[in-house]
Amino acid sequence: MDRDTSREPTAGYVHYALIWAALVALLIMTIAVARLSLLANYSVLGSLSIATVKAGLVLIYFMHLKHEGRVVKGMLLLAVAALFFIIALTFVDVWYR
């Protein structure tokens, strides 16, 4: 119980609560944007952008990506890039078939 933990990258509880509040605020925002058709033709892009911000908050703060080394960050980039190219290349095929 008396061990020094100040060097360890544990965030405070308030910090986590603030991230949660931001996530809920973004949820309310995405529902409002969709229901009021604020973005009209860009609703898909808008909803997915807000979802990506939410996913980013979870990744960086809840999953502690901020404190991870280059290996994990690099692997994540590779995995996301792979998924992006799979989707992008499929759409090249679907659209110009």
Add this chain to the structure above:
Amino acid sequence: MAIGKESNTGAAASAEAQEGIDYTGKKIGMWLFLFTELLFFGGMFLLYSVFRSQYPAEFHAAAQEENLLLGSINTTVLLTSSLTIAVAIAAIRKGNKMLSLYMQAATIVFGICFLVIKYFEWSAKISMGIYPDSPALLNREKGDILFFSLYYVMTGIHGVHVLIGVIAIAIMFVYTRRGVIDRDNFAKLENTGLYWHFVDIVWIYLFPLFYLIT
């Protein structure tokens, strides 16, 4: 005396270093597993986006049949469960076992809550005759059939992940109570947390795709 002390610190340091290496390995292993999960769900997201681009009008109309209120409540439940598991991990690292146990229990309750709401949502759909291969669904437009089939497959597989997460956290709860997980040995709980957050992220994308994009 001095020599004894020195060798003791040396041993402690090497044990700590070994634990450090092990800890990093455990974490990288978990992230690697999550990447396979990302591509697994990615395949379904790919299917959704291709069919959506081919049947935009049907997907638009079908998404309006989803229960936005239940979907929104479930999103809030899952976001809150991510908070509780994050606090549970921070608490155990600070040596606060009781708080960690309470937060793990809360996460389990939220997970079950999510599944119960999902059960009512699915039941309402099934009672309206909308389920894969149902006569009512097969009579509808091709885009509708694809939308609801994807809905059942994607939310169903996500639901299975929530269930697995709940079971994993329940096991971590027992480990924490027994002291297997403590302030110096928390990799298991942290990896379970990573899995739980990943499942949350998948839902963060499923929610707009099935309930909002209309």
